[in-house]
Amino acid sequence: MASTMSHPSPIVLGIETSCDDTACAIVDGQGRVLSSVVSSQLKVHQPFGGVVPEIASREHLSNWPAVSAEAQATAGLPLAAIDVVAATRGPGLIGCLLVGLSVGRALAFSLGRSFHGVHHLEGHLYSPFLQVDGEPALTVPESFVGLVVSGGHTSLLAVEGEVVRSLVETRDDAMGEVFDKVGKRLGLSYPQGPEVDLLAETGVVSREAPFAVPKVKNDRQGAELFFSYSGLKTEAIRQIEALERRGVLTDDRPSTCAGDWPAPVRNLMAGFRHAAVAQLIDRLDRQRRRRPFEVLAVSGGAAANRLLRRQLTSWAVDRGVHLFLVPLKYSGDNAAMIAFAALLRERRGVRGDALDTVVASRIPFAKSCV
Numbered sequence: 001m002a003s004t005m006s007h008p009s010p011i012v013l014g015i016e017t018s019c020d021d022t023a024c025a026i027v028d029g030q031g032r033v034l035s036s037v038v039s040s041q042l043k044v045h046q047p048f049g050g051v052v053p054e055i056a057s058r059e060h061l062s063n064w065p066a067v068s069a070e071a072q073a074t075a076g077l078p079l080a081a082i083d084v085v086a087a088t089r090g091p092g093l094i095g096c097l098l099v100g101l102s103v104g105r106a107l108a109f110s111l112g113r114s115f116h117g118v119h120h121l122e123g124h125l126y127s128p129f130l131q132v133d134g135e136p137a138l139t140v141p142e143s144f145v146g147l148v149v150s151g152g153h154t155s156l157l158a159v160e161g162e163v164v165r166s167l168v169e170t171r172d173d174a175m176g177e178v179f180d181k182v183g184k185r186l187g188l189s190y191p192q193g194p195e196v197d198l199l200a201e202t203g204v205v206s207r208e209a210p211f212a213v214p215k216v217k218n219d220r221q222g223a224e225l226f227f228s229y230s231g232l233k234t235e236a237i238r239q240i241e242a243l244e245r246r247g248v249l250t251d252d253r254p255s256t257c258a259g260d261w262p263a264p265v266r267n268l269m270a271g272f273r274h275a276a277v278a279q280l281i282d283r284l285d286r287q288r289r290r291r292p293f294e295v296l297a298v299s300g301g302a303a304a305n306r307l308l309r310r311q312l313t314s315w316a317v318d319r320g321v322h323l324f325l326v327p328l329k330y331s332g333d334n335a336a337m338i339a340f341a342a343l344l345r346e347r348r349g350v351r352g353d354a355l356d357t358v359v360a361s362r363i364p365f366a367k368s369c370v
């Protein structure tokens, strides 16, 4: 191992370029984040209301030198001190993945180091055990349930050592995705999820016209449990359109949550957000009735949602569940989670080969157990 005296080995350099963030991080052998740099392409994509894949790959290429230099400078480590290199291999935008994976493979090959192509979901799954302020990572329990809520995934996963099984998946949209789509219909600027969340903070949930949580017919052991968010999205958009017809919402509207939004819109967003979180809690309770679990680790971009954090915290206290909620710093896409996932693999004795990894825009992660 080439790591310096002051940091426990192995030193892992992580790369994440699956979508519109160019990220590089360095994590030490105790899962301490020595640096985590995320260069956002927000401004470049904002005029288009969403990520433009071709522009995103080009941005990764031009951002990479500065991002990696900053990660090394902050950690105070030269490239020669890196023992292991890891990059996201999918799922994501293929051109974007290719940039990060190619850079990572070349780096590992030239240094003669172990290389891991990490599944994006694997990165999120273990991120709740990362700590901020240079603290070592928390011990990852041998057995736990992981909830990943992001723009691409709404997945409940059972982890038993190295084996990850899928418990509940979304049948249609992901939770973060519907926040984005509903916010876009409202005219909020990209990424709309955090804006909708803030707007919802200023509204009240109506008891008269609540949004429904999709019913699970035949809820018995062995029957499929699922998430579904497209109905909630359609209903929210239908109600936005009704407010437009009534003249409550005019064409003259702010593009951020900070503007002067009419109360019915704020209340609508509060009701929408409430139902989105209620569905997570409903499925967690159903899953616990089927198979009780004591540890829940929650991650992904939408795990930054304020209501989700409040409600899951009290849910866990009420049920006696030990909750690991991803630190806000690592909820959205970052490279520290990719480096940490690779560190966990190394601890299990898995060594990766730089020449042996390819990218894929869609790849399964967990085995399904339904």
Ligand code: KG4
Pocket: 149, 150, 151, 152, 153, 175, 176, 177, 179, 180, 191, 192, 193, 194, 197, 300, 301, 302, 303, 304, 305, 306, 331, 332, 333
């Ligand atoms: O994990 P992430 O950065 O990228 C993916 O892997 O998808 O998650 C991004 C998603 C977006 O859909 C974004 O709108 C959503 O997370 N998000 C939120 C909040 N912050 C980010 N959704 C709801 N409430 C938030 N506060």
Ligand code: ZN
Pocket: 120, 124, 150, 151, 300, 301, 332, 333
């Ligand atoms: Zn993600």
